[in-house]
Amino acid sequence: MRIGFDAKKAASNLTGIGNYSRNHINLLAGNKDLECTLFIPGRGKEECLEAITGLDDMKIISPSGNSSINRTYWRNFSIVNDIKKSGVDIYHGLSNELPFSIKKAGCLSVVTIHDLIFLRYPDTYDFLQRKILTLKTRYACRNSDAIIAVSEQTKRDIVEFYGIPEEKVTVIYQGCHNVFKQVVPLSERESIRQQYGLPEKYMISVGTIESRKNHRAVIEAFAEAAEDITLVLVSKRTRMQKDIETLVDSLGIKEKVRILNNVPLSHLPALYQGSIGAIYASYFEGFGIPVLEAVTSGVPVIAATGSCLEEAGGKGAVYVNPFNPHEIAEAISRISNDSEFCRELVEGGKEHLNNFTDKALSSKIYDYYNMLLNRSL
Structure with missing residues (x-):
């Protein structure tokens, strides 16, 4: 073939x-x-x-x-x-x-x-x-x-x-980069955390800062959630970043939000694995690869309903209305305080990842090509 x-x-x-x-x-x-x-x-x-x-x-x-x-x-x-x-x-x-x-x-x-x-x-x-x-x-x-x-x-x-x-x-479905499938040693995670000056307890959100990604609702939710957690936004610098920084200042939570630009791929696994969880509240995606990256990294995830993120996260995420900051805030608090709930999400994520192994995906692609050729005969 x-x-x-x-x-x-x-x-x-x-x-x-x-x-x-x-x-x-x-x-x-x-x-x-x-x-x-x-x-x-x-x-x-x-x-x-x-x-x-x-x-x-x-x-x-x-x-x-x-x-x-x-x-x-x-x-x-x-x-x-x-x-x-x-x-x-x-x-x-x-x-x-x-x-x-x-x-x-x-x-x-x-x-x-x-x-x-x-x-x-x-x-x-x-x-x-x-x-x-x-x-x-x-x-x-x-x-x-x-x-x-x-x-x-x-x-x-x-x-x-x-x-x-x-x-x-x-x-x-698509898989995610193999770097997310490797467990990062604790010493390396700690080194990268210190390199970016992050606290020990943080939640990570990876995705370009633009309106569709819904960072505004996430920040409003963090302002509402009375939790000792830092929100770490990982994004290339965009025109909208200034608006987000202004919102953070107006809500008085500057000490609770960090924005990291130009983070290399090699650092992302450590940042995911060092977090207490990941949040991705985009109100529309084609697939939502950051959700799969987070599940693969073995952390609990908060993701949005309304498009396809349930397909990416499966049982490894809790799903919230992206247009309801209060609902997002409640999920943040639960991730922060309910260790048993977090454990269930991580275990559910492991089960979900069986759909994304190299063997499963390569077999599906090969069988698909084979089917097309046989159908054309």
């Missing part, structure tokens, strides 16, 4: 869809029944390429020129000729899009759709960005032979917004 991947994000993005793409490819590495070809429209980043397992055994196809215009044109249009020449059985677009004229590539096509948040909450995207995303995802969904959705929520959105038949969309 010969599979070709759109590996732009795998080769160049250190987070998000880049992590998903590398993990997807890595899950299949070493399968002797598979021959993987990576289509990369540029040189990529060394750190990303080094994280792809078995790269030396994979065929890499790139455009002849390296200008930005040439790379963009190749990935969207002329790549179809290279896909056809490569002889792959399936071409898989891992990041919401497929080349235009994909039907001329002479192979089956699959696209992974991560979310349609730009349609569900259009005000969170600027006009041009929303139009481009809509054009690309709509084309990919309508012209692919099959679609992978990363959650049931995303599947429902694909069916609702684009009128795609349900049977065309298969849900295959």
Whole structure:
């Protein structure tokens, strides 16, 4: 079985869809029944390429020129000729899009759709960005032979917004980075905690500070909860961070909230594992990878209802109304004070993680490709 991947994000993005793409490819590495070809429209980043397992055994196809215009044109249009020449059985677009004229590539096509948040909450995207995303995802969904959705929520959105038949969309969950599966020694956790100047008792929230992530409600909940806990927000710096800092000051809880920018991936496992719990109250996600990261790290989680976070957290989280700070505050207090409840969440999380083992995910992906090829015969 010969599979070709759109590996732009795998080769160049250190987070998000880049992590998903590398993990997807890595899950299949070493399968002797598979021959993987990576289509990369540029040189990529060394750190990303080094994280792809078995790269030396994979065929890499790139455009002849390296200008930005040439790379963009190749990935969207002329790549179809290279896909056809490569002889792959399936071409898989891992990041919401497929080349235009994909039907001329002479192979089956699959696209992974991560979310349609730009349609569900259009005000969170600027006009041009929303139009481009809509054009690309709509084309990919309508012209692919099959679609992978990363959650049931995303599947429902694909069916609702684009009128795609349900049977065309298969849900295959994503895993999280392997660094979260390792237990960090206590001494290292303590060292990293001190490096960031954090107290011993803190709750962590990992996610970009933007309106949809709902940091405002979380901070209001911390102001209400009469607990001796520090809230640690881990985010790249955004325009909204200043608004959040102003809110913290106005509520008089500056000593209870820390914002950490530019935290490397290598420090996140220690920060998760050193916390008393994680909180992720985003009111809409395509999957919610920070929830899975926290459950994998073995800490109790507070997550929001309303989209797909129950799929990511399973029995490892307590779920709250993201628009009700009082309900969030009650969950914070319970995590802080009820050790038996926390133990039950952690145990429930361990059970839930059976759905996300490398073996379970790789088998599902391989069986899916096999099914598509057998169906096309």
